[in-house]
Amino acid sequence: MWRTWMTVLVGVAWLGAMPGVAAEPPLVEKYLHDGKLADGEKALLAELLQNPKDDQTRFGLGTLQVVRAVEHLGQSLHRYGLRSDRGQRLRIPFLRLPVPTNPKPEAITYAAARKILQELIDDLKKAEATLAEVRDDKVKLPLRVGLIRLDLAGDGKAGDRFSTILSRYLGIREGAAKDADWLVAFDRGDVAWLRGYCHLLMALSEVAMAHDGQELFDCTAHIFFAKVQTPHKFLASLPDDEGGPLDIRGFNIADLIAFVHLIRMPVKEPDRMKAALTHLERMLALSKESWKYILAEEDDDHEWIPNPKQKGVLGIPIRREMIESWLETVNEAEALLAGERLVPFWRGTEKRGVNLRRVFTEPKTLDLVLWVQGTAATPYLEDGTLTKPEVWQRLLRVFGGEFIGFAFWFN
Secondary structure, X not given: OHHHHHHHHHHHHHHHHOOOOOOOOOHHHHHHHHOOHHHHHHHHHHHHXXXXXXXXXXXXXXXXXXXXXXXXXXXXXXXXXXXXXXXXHOOOOHHXXXXXXXXXXXXXXXXXXXXXXXXXXXXXXXXXXXXXXXOOOOOEEEEEHHHOEEOOOOOOOOOEXXXXXXXXXXXXXXXHHHOOOOEEEEEHHHHHHXXXXXXXXXXXXXXXXXXXXXXHHHHHHHHOXXXXXXXXXXXXXXXXXXXXOOEEOOEEHHHHHHHHHOOEEOEOOHHHHHHHHHHHHHHHHHHHHHHHHHHHOOOOOOOOOOOOOOOOOOOOOOOHHHHHHHHHHHHHHHHHHOOOOEEEOOOOOOOOEEOHHHHHHOOOOEEHHHHHHOXXXXXXXXXXXXXXXXHHHHHHHXXXXXXXXXXXXXX
């Protein structure tokens, strides 16, 4: 339903191309539209040296650095022949990035895969640090988001439109996204919003880096990459199984079973789980900061996320009840991460709950099957106050079947 909803609403976004935000486009715009991100970063850094209090330029720099982090990730995945259509079918976040097909990929190694994640963390950390220095509560950065271009193939040609990424991750019809300029007047609330997304992506990356996924990689990386350096040489010569007797959505059922079975990864770097926890805590704090600024706005200027008195470029009305329910849920999530409330256990008549904080501070082997079955939770079961069910019930009632879409949008 979220996909259909977004496809319909994106048609309204072209209205954002109407004039009225600013006569002079921000410095960052031309570099984003031309796909010259490295040149743009140098130019914006030089401008900030001359005008260190120019928070529009600082906001633009941080935004460009986020886009450049995405581009860098895409180039790394393209280098090793990512089959992004498969990542899309299995909804694996980073592997869904729509990178072009590489006819001559290099063979990816497990060390190379970890290096890609570490570089993403480093890139996002730099961008978040830039955005954190924005102080002007009245800052505004009007951008035609749909015209941003990237070089995902790393061939020096910025032929990839940001709208293609929006289409894949938001479920927007590709043609509709291409037709939209998506003029958005990003403001102070969006600074916190974008910082929150940086922390979310770093948290996901840190969780992956905290664990030893060598066996998972050796046995299943061929699902997603055209060439893999693995001790299982026969995997390189397997035919595509689409349409065959063992086919499930274009995957061999044996590979899918192995993939789920091998999400059983020992802890490699436990401190990274603590880093992930910190990122999640910062993300929740920034969500509240973002709404503080959004609710205080009195204008109505091409808003990315509007308050109840504003319209927003997507044309999606936001009710105060939605915001109240969202912030109540954020507070409850903070209590869960702090260990002040527990996650109700899902098996049998056990009255104790799972201390989510200890999952991060006392990490053990990550075994997906045993978490679903329940026994992986045993070390974290304790007596205490369970999370309030009415908070989550209200959230589902207020947002209905569109909760996932709003959660992605609200952050």
